[in-house]
Amino acid sequence: MRVLLTGWASFLHGEATAGDVLSLRAAGAALTGAGIDHDVVWSPGFRPGARHLPDASPGDYTHVVFACGPAHGPQVRALHERYAACRRIAVGVSVVDPEDPAVTGFHRVFARDDGVTPDLSLAASVSATPVLGVILAPHQPEYGGAGRHGEVHDALTGWLAGLDCARVPLDTRLAHEDWQRCATPDQFVSAVSKMDAVVTTRLHGLVLGLKAGVPVLAVDPVAGGGKVTAQGKALGWPVVAAEDAGDTALLGSRLKWCLSRVGNDPFIGKVPSLAGLVDELVGSR
Structure with missing residues (x-):
């Protein structure tokens, strides 16, 4: 027995939702626990370096398992056609039309929409990851040519995309x-x-993050330092210069430092004095 584990996250034009991927993880863990040899296939748009459907020759498998999502549409029907010689099982799926060939093409269907069966994703293990709030400044024309917003944001978001975080x-x-x-x-x-x-x-983003008691990885998008750098100095909080936004090692170490301060009172706020404003107004009466 060799099983090909598939789902909507396996299709080139499918969709990889968190629930889909967790359901595939749960199904894979169940197969592993039972000692059943299996491969998982992923959409090249979701996981480019993984095994894809064209790589999974029908002759290499005895069974196809389709996990999660609606049993509906031409991509599911095409799965039946490609793996016609395999026994095909759907698990944790929604059945909108029981007569749809996408449904009837399965030898066995374990549906989730019977009002009794919990969704497969609940059976999957998950690992906690850091949750990062991302607050990017818009273009600020007042800084003229010193504004590096585009390149700083490209570097910063490109780095963020590669992190294991929410x-x-x-x-x-x-x-x-x-x-x-x-x-x-x-x-x-x-x-x-x-x-x-x-x-x-x-x-x-810097000021209100610290006000909320959350550590902040602040990057100044202005070459030479603008108001973010100035405010960092006023608050005694480090700020990464625009020129260093592409330094992933620096960003990584600064984020690690920030996360090490979670729950440890990262900032004792400096409350600005408005006495000067009050004195100015009172003096002008």
């Missing part, structure tokens, strides 16, 4: 009618407080 885009801009943004600063600081660390090129 990345949460955050925006300091508020909006009352846009559900994707916070409507009040209190909501924004509350959201930031749930992060393990913040990565930002924005002044208020």
